[in-house]
Amino acid sequence: MDISFENVAYTYQPKTPFEHRAIHDLSFQVSSGTFVAIVGHTGSGKSTLIQHLNGLLRPTQGQVTIGDYQLSSDKKLKEMKELRRRVGVVFQYPEHQLFEETVAKDIAFGPANFGVDQAEIKKRTYEVIQAVQIPEDLLERSPFDLSGGQMRRVAIAGVLAMEPEVLVLDEPTAGLDPRGQKDIMDMFYRLHQEKNLTTVLVTHSMEDALHYADHVIILDHGTKYMEGKPAEVFVKKEELNKVQLDLxxxxxxxxxxxxxxxxxxxxxxxxxxxxxxxxxxxxxxxxxxx
Amino acid sequence: MRQSFIEFNNVSFRYGEEHPWVLKNVSFVIYPDEWVAIIGHNGSGKSTIAKLINGLLFPQEGEIIVDGLKVSQDTIWEVRKSVGMVFQNPDNQFVGTTVRDDVAFGLENRGVPRPEMIKRIDSSLTAVSMNDYLLHEPHRLSGGQKQRVAIASILAISPKVIILDEATAMLDPTGRLEIMSTITEVQDKHNLALVTITHDLNEITKADRVIVMNDGKVWLEATPREVFTKKEELQLIGLDTPFVSKLADQLTNLGVEINNQPLSHEELLEELWISHSKM
Amino acid sequence: MNNAFIIGQYIPGESIIHRLDPRTKITIIFFFVIIVFFANSIASYGLLTVFSIGSALATRIKLSYIIKGLTPVWFLIIFTFILHLVVTREGDVLFELLSFPVYSGAVAQGSAISLRFFLLILVTSLLTLTTSPIEITDAIESLLHPLKRIKFPVHELALMMSISLRFIPTLMQETEKISKAQASRGVDFKTGPIKERLQAIVPLLVPLFVSAFKRAEELAMAMEARGYQGGEGRTKLRELKIKPIDIVTFGIFCLIIIGLYLTRT
Incomplete structure (x- = not known):
């Protein structure tokens, strides 16, 4: 699905003493099938941005378009559930969302919420555990008995089982060791290509942005600072240093x-x-x- | 011979009878004033070592000596006076409602009189450049700032060793840099041993010595320079060498002469320069 | 934060009331709660009202803000008043309301009780408005100190309270994060029949509990590593000091008590 932001602004707790403008005047386009990396400092508006992609937040100004769905301040989206099924979000430390008694049930939770039938869920479960490299005999175990790395994979499997067309990844490798990081990123890249996904990766790692993305958007103070092909953006030393980003x-x-x-x-x-x-x-x- | 400060003698540990061994027959020494980095992939047993040093856990076999004391139920409070520890999650070690209260916590526990407490809070927060945040609440601080407060809390009790147990793992690159430069400075100014536990090989370059853990065993004890020569082996145990050593490797394969395993961009450039001028 | 309800909220400031020792405030409120029930004449009620409104003004927080912030309580007060009108049958019948006779005693008693209720709520909310939670904790620890002799865990209680206060914002952030993650997996917290909405809480509560326990475990370990072995032999950074202003305030309050005694009938 194509993604477009037109002059989007989002303000938390408007008209209170706690008012905080997280993003403003943000416009960009991403065409379907692109692997886009969003880079910027903590507090530059990255996580506010991605919450617009599946309607967790609605812009306070401007318009967000995901495929045929439109989000704006004045009207509620009727097909919100539809949008959430088609845009899967893997949040930071996704293992914190696990809650079911068994791994299989947790993976099934998302698809079941979206009305996928049992037989189909079962089929998908086997597919996704293969993708995330979780052995089948763990399916009936409690997710809380697994190691940190395995829990992360199960949580990711739960999002993949929704079979989203857009995959949003918020620092999916945080806290993993080098091999774990590489395995997970390689897996997302493979899925991106095989399933022809549109992938949005939020990352602090310039190396990952350079390595995996087709397109990079750099945010600073809540708005777009630069965008373009990684090999072109990341050689602009002075510009990047100005916003304290490393090459x-x-x-x-x-x-x-x-x-x-x-x-x-x-x-x-x-x-x-x-x-x-x-x-x-x-x-x-x-x-x-x- | 140098007097050792921490000693592990044939230490084995597991969480229970049915559980697998987390550490198997581990022995090493750490000297005073030394910076030792312990690296290994997640689950290699490296964090268990930290908890054994100050008696948060006890080994089933072997013995641990810290500052001349064998770590046991009877000595833990004595041992903890000389051991300061910074944990991974910045939120879950912040006890006080403000920065000042948090640094005070360790001092209060040790019965330090109030006027002395105020002096020490001030000097330790200054050492980590957090003195402007005295009355800040933890939820208004970044992860890196919280970890700096944790380091200050430890400096305040003047320990003989500081252990950083994956203290940078949950931080963004800015936070990581903050912590690395803070501890480098701290080690320069104070006479203490430093044990940093990490899986990031970029963080070991400044250490005096590196202990590489794999599968609960000491896999290698060497200088950072020696460690970086073992690129393939490190990858096999789930670790990754930094960019410079990878590039140096490639250059060596092409027959470019590199005599000294480089630890930084500058060192590699220097090697290339020598090679360039010889031509 | 987005509603105007102010009970339990703390508004930082520099007023006299803010600067009072929290123990002074707690003690005065404790006695105020008792003496309110001794008022029985218009003059005595007047005196207490002047004291309460005076204190509210001294906080430098807008009175209208406080009054508005007590909205939900207003309903209770009005309800109490109406209940008295209907139920109490003393004195003369003044008039009939929807065929219910209203007695003069009912009006008097209803007003008195509603006023008492209002004064109690107003004065206690002044405490939380002008005293940070941690100061209240310190005050409680100090005031309960004598109970240590009967082995009451005063220090532990205070530490527990201060740790809870410290973790409230952290757990709030966590709740928001988890509910967003589950909403992304198709949970609908906001619409649908009550039964489904109750069920939707499970995927929120389980992870929240798991994480709270993990935090507790790690925090306990960190506290131990930092040499915490209970209250014995601990010194304290935070200290409470009775200042001249506290003594003056106590004096004024004693005058109020004497005044109340004189104005009673």
């Missing part, structure tokens, strides 16, 4: 090489091995002129 490490390093050696070296999304090759040629090549 991905590989790009930082390339800049340092340029500075120290005076070489021209551009980041085009090359693999580490290609970069090493280029560096080698530059070091030896420069030598030939001496």
């Amino acid at each position: 991905p490490e590989v790009i930082q390093f390339i800049f340092k090489v340029e500075e120290k050696f005076g070489f021209r070296l551009t980041y085009r999304g090359q693999e580490l091995s290609e970069l090493a090759q280029e560096l080698k040629e530059l070091i030896r090549g420069a030598d030939n002129h001496e």
